[in-house]
Amino acid sequence: MIRFKSIISRIVILHVVAVVITSIFMSLALSWLLNYATNNIHNKAMQEQAVSVGEHLTARSDGDLELDLPLDLLGLYSQPYGRYLYAVIDDRGRVLFSSLKDHAALFPADSESADVEFLQQRRGDATVSGASIKKTVGDKTVWIQAGEDLANRDVLIDDIVADFYRNVGWITLPILLVLLIADIAIFRRALRPLRQASEIARDIGPTRTDLRLPTEEIPREVRPLVLAVNQALDRLEEGFRIQRDFTADAAHELRTPLSILRTRLDILEDQQVGRALRQDVEGMAHIISQLLEIAELDAFVIDPFEKADLRSVAAEVAEFVAPLALAQNKDVALLGAAEPVWVKGNPEMLSRAIRNLAENAINHTAPGTTVEFVVEENGTVSILDRGPGIAEDERNLIFQRFWRRDRRKAGSTGLGLSIVQRIAELHSATITVENRSRAGARFSLKFSLLHL
Template identity: 30%
Template structure:
């Protein structure tokens, strides 16, 4: 199971995609962490300081003379300026550098920079206030003809502390983000791959159902990905060539068998009319064996084509009785007891009567051939099956997989044959949807034909 999963296309696609996602997210996370770890704090806090200065500018309130009298801030900004009075301060100056408004401790003390800020303003620079380094952001605003300067000073220590608070949770957030993204992507990809490969699985099931009796079937390319369609087309072309070759083979088999029947009959008749031929019984035996093989080849060619079957209501108990009567003389000659165990109530199925007769005939004939003199062959009929059991030497378990192969014969088989009887039985059972079971008995073997399987 593990080897199948490792070699499967869906597993490789899933593993490749998830690995690529993890690598990409890892690279992005590494770049992000490197940026936060190696960029100066002032660069990372610069935009925050500029936004703070802009909030002061936007919050300025003026009197009727156009002079600033107050600063209206949102709750969070006001709280910061009130709590961090030593580290976060603002001032509002006129164009001559006179102080108009200030926060907390910014109202008094030394100037934040030399000269007039309105004449030499710079958006971002570092200054020293009360001996401590501060990041200073200066913005200008205008009310009528009057020009005002807004300065926001944030201590470098405060900025570093805020930056540390911002950066500290980032590794955890990035890690959880990568983990969740990988899980969600993996689950989504599993569903997607399963859905994308659905047509291919359907084609595989259809291909597996194709047998010699259904070579006319073709795989549909409906819904197939463009990359798979050439494979489906090539497979269908191979099926067409295989069907054509099978038809030619079956036609040759039937023609050869049919053409051989008459000459064999004539040869046997000529031998019977020649009084001087020695060992006629041996010659008759060989001719009869050859004739039997020819008949089996003809039967095999017939049952391999489904259109050769004619289905009707058939009483399988009657067919079993016909087969038992057909082999009564052979069983008596071989000193084998042939018994028919059939219920009084008849059972009827849809089947080709002659095909069912051939199937049972082959099973009973094989059973008689393998049963020693004095033994017994039993044909049992019940409500859903027919069982043929013998008292022969049994079947080696390692030979069971080969029983129904054409022309296969067990190495230790003692009776003559071509190895086609059970192959014919399998073809007939397959065409009818029946099942043939083989079971080794304590003495002998039992073949069962199950009609309702």
Template identity: 30%
Template sequence: MNRSIAWRLALAIALTCALVLSVIGVFLYRSLASELSFRDDMALLGRLERMRALLHDSDSLEALQERPRLYQNMLGNRDSLLLVTHSDGRPVITINPHQQALPPVQPLSQDRMPQRSDIQTVDNLVLLSGVADGPADERLNVTVGMHLQEREQMLASYRLRLYMAVGLGALLAFGLGLLLLRRGLKPLRELAQAMRGINPRSLDQRMPVDHVPTELKEPVLALNAMLARLEDNFARLSQFSADLAHEIRTPLHNLLGSNSLALNQTRSPAEYQDVLASNIEEYERLNRMAENLMFLARAEHGQRPLHLQNVDLREVGDELCDYFDALAEDRGVRLGNSLSGTLTADLHLLQRALSNLLANAVRHAEPDSVIRLVQREDAEYCWIGVHNIGPAIEPQHVGKVFDRFYRVDPSRSQPGDSGGLGLAIVGSIMQLHGGEVRVQSDDSGTLFELGFHHK
């Protein structure tokens, strides 16, 4: 089912207009009905008083009976009625054009002024009755009334016109609303047309924001920001593909070369063993790369569960220093551990992150320098860092060192190289912990820090 926003909004506008017009119509209808009722009631009250005065001032009842048209003219139309009777019920004046039987009505006393509350409504009739003094001071009962048929017909006609006005108003509101909404949604169609022209080769295009309505400016800016992120991620993915091909090609080239040389001529068993040992190193390199890539993929998709526990930082630092002590000695550097206290983290992942940072620090530290495991606290994070003295990382590289396969050194082939995935794994580990990782590098040294939220 096509659920057009323009149609739905136009329908909502039409329903709203119909509701508003209906409320106004009900108010006007009730006001008219109340006004007509008030007018008729006041007319009846006036007629009763006039008939009382006329009866009292007449010379005789016979003179009044001989001139009935006087009362008909006074009453004004065929929907009005007048009944004057003696106290014993004998009629004196009877004007009842419809010859309708009247229900008994209790007459008001002569000394009581009639009120609207004294008027009774019975069978489509409004009646008012009162006692009057005749020409000879005899007691007479006067009943005045009015048929409501004319009033009901007028109100019925008014209701019909209100229904028609509400219906036509709703249709008009729907049509005008739909027209205006289609014109108002034109910028959305233009944006959709512009978006259709964006493909992987044109991710640098952006949606125009100069002539869009104010309500659409925020979504368009957010869309442009998303396009910028997509462009950056697509570029990173392309670079990652190229780097991955390069990293795999090197060990494969080494394997093909060594095996081809071994097969060109007969070799001794020792030489074949050397070839196999060299092949095993390349296979191990490929295997480490595959495991690291698998870890990164699982970490980014949240498939690597965390096993949080209270970790003794001093003990972890001592174990890592012992593990890297031989490598540090070969490089002519020393290790120092300043960690203390406890931290809630995944022990295995914490050790892996710090190992990668220590391996990176040992590789780049200046001889006779000290690599330190340092710690500091702030209001939000517990920061654990690895500091080494060595060549500073240039500013253009600082924001990219945690990318996969990214190396500051373009040679890409140093002994003990992690394949360009070590720092990327550190970033993923901190992402799993919901923390932060950052680097500071200047002439005083390079500091990699892991920020863990306080629990």
């Protein structure tokens, strides 16, 4: 069994088979009908000929019958013409009149026969087909037979049938072609909504679980599949939601014991131990807040009409992280655009992204150097530091969740840049990482400008 991968080729091939079978059956049926119809016409004509011969039969005064055919009928039945024949037979089977040379009957006489009968008889190498009618002339009952030599007629019908086959053959081909073209057009049209649905399906992923395939224009035959896929997506989204909620709930739940731990540490007798433990607790608190942020971001759907002033967001972050920098003998500076830079996006999310980049820069920049925030009019914000920079082979790794160069470093979870990447994704922003000419890294985020 051949397996068709494409519905269109399946339909096209089945249609070709159907058309070929139909055209064969149709021509057989039509030629049968043609035969039937010509037979009917022939029979009727023969009956009429017998009747018209009968009209010229008269009874003489001595009781015998007389046949006086007019000239045109005599011509019709003349032997040279040879196509039409007649004979008149009486109730004893005697041939009274006949157009045949041997004065014979066309068909065997049958006194039991009905008023009209259609008969066929072989005569030598010809087949005579015709009608026999019963008629009473004077006090005599006679049978008038009229027939035609079929050799003449069949030639005609054979011609018609042969012609017909040839024509059907020629007509079938263009019909087939038109049908195939129509098939392909219809199918392409019918499948268009499926192609559109496939395009939407391509965007569905862990970060876009809210998308569903459109069902309105989907052909009814395929709709159950699309509906089932949508229901499967519902269940997957629910699963994702449960996972996210679990992370968020777990992080929330951890906050309470942590704050209890903090207060306990505050009243600890040995303040030196207390200080060390407090640093560990802060590290844990940081991990928990990063986890919460990740869980939140996974569920976050951005409002396409939201806007943010990149410059003021960067300024706020710079202000927020300045104490952290100062505490490590580092500095922050805000450079670039003097006017607000409006971009499409959620200000809170932008702030989180910039803050994570800034914290990284402050953590890695060398003491005594300055971390620069540069906002450009084209919607780009860059954070520049004077640290070790990012090696070429680490540029993809740094964005992975939990990846960090130094695993022993306290308070480093390796989640910061994955948060930045997710926020960039949500905003269709691009991230670029490069090393500065002298030491240091430069992280840039480019957002879409809002056209006011």
